[in-house]
Amino acid sequence: MNWDDIRDQAVSWANEAGDVIRKSFEKELTVETKSNADDLVTNMDREVEQYLIDKVSEAYPHHKILGEEGVGEEVSSLDGTVWIIDPIDGTMNFVHQQTNFAISIGVYHEGVGMVGVIYNVIYDEMFHVVKDNGAYLNNVKLPDLEEVPIEKSIIAINATWITNNKRIDPARLIPVVDRCRGTRSYGSAAIELAFVAAGRLDAYITMRLSPWDFAAGKILIEEVGGRVTNLYGEPLNILDKNSIFAGKSDLHQQILDEYLTNE
Numbered sequence: 001m002n003w004d005d006i007r008d009q010a011v012s013w014a015n016e017a018g019d020v021i022r023k024s025f026e027k028e029l030t031v032e033t034k035s036n037a038d039d040l041v042t043n044m045d046r047e048v049e050q051y052l053i054d055k056v057s058e059a060y061p062h063h064k065i066l067g068e069e070g071v072g073e074e075v076s077s078l079d080g081t082v083w084i085i086d087p088i089d090g091t092m093n094f095v096h097q098q099t100n101f102a103i104s105i106g107v108y109h110e111g112v113g114m115v116g117v118i119y120n121v122i123y124d125e126m127f128h129v130v131k132d133n134g135a136y137l138n139n140v141k142l143p144d145l146e147e148v149p150i151e152k153s154i155i156a157i158n159a160t161w162i163t164n165n166k167r168i169d170p171a172r173l174i175p176v177v178d179r180c181r182g183t184r185s186y187g188s189a190a191i192e193l194a195f196v197a198a199g200r201l202d203a204y205i206t207m208r209l210s211p212w213d214f215a216a217g218k219i220l221i222e223e224v225g226g227r228v229t230n231l232y233g234e235p236l237n238i239l240d241k242n243s244i245f246a247g248k249s250d251l252h253q254q255i256l257d258e259y260l261t262n263e
């Protein structure tokens with residue numbers, strides 16, 4: 001398999017899909033809700049997913065495709081080559097703000113992340129990676145991450161996780177938020193992960209993401225020496241929902257030791 005070719009195709013399809021999304025701003029958007037009133041889906045989420053899946057299945061009829069909106073297939077194992085696609089990550093931003101949303105494409109081969117593409121559409125920032133062949137923002141290679149002490153770190157975290165919620169005792173995360181230099185929340189997991197890979201954020205903590213939210217970002221971050229695990233430092237299950245803790249290696253270890261895995 002030529003992974004550079006696959007990366008080039010994924011980048012070009014993401015670019016084309018970005019054009020389709022930008023043009024859609026002139027048309028009326030149909031917004032529906034899914035699992036709850038805040039879980040949004042639009043006609044563009046479905047249209048873009050269909051577009052990307054058509055491209056992949058035409059070029060690679062034997063590859064499996066897992067997409068958020070269910071246009072793809074049920075994928076129950078990582079055997080062979082699996083494309084994991086989020087057509088619009090940050091749909092709430094797309095609907096309310098028309099910015100800060102991304103297309104995310106991760107390609108796994110026999111369980112190993114090989115190609116990742118995250119396209120921050122409005123900023124025209126294409127993050128892409130081929131495993132062991134470098135991570136890039138547009139045409140600029142992303143350097144290995146430089147460690148930073150927690151006191152100088154910027155951590156992406158949603159306020160939900162430091163208020164009462166059903167997934168974590170906020171008392172665990174409040175001291176992390178207190179001690180770091182600042183926090184950010186962009187409302188698109190793919191963008192937050194891409195920003196960790198680019199060194200714009202030092203870590204990202206969230207309690208529940210689906211495969212299409214993190215599939216590409218994980219490959220990008222690991223390529224530049226960062227770590228992506230669940231909140232307890234364990235490997236992710238690529239085909240399931242996971243808590244996510246991504247960050248620079250030493251910072252990741254320090255936060256695990258001092259705040260997340262201590263008794």
Ligand code: IPD
Binds near residue numbers: 040090091188190
């Ligand atoms: C969502 C975004 C958001 C994250 C949610 C995801 P969607 O994806 O990534 O930042 O907090 O958990 O579901 O629904 O906009 O593709």
Ligand code: CA
Binds near residue numbers: 068088090189212
């Ligand atoms: Ca998503």
Ligand code: CA
Binds near residue numbers: 089
């Ligand atoms: Ca989505």
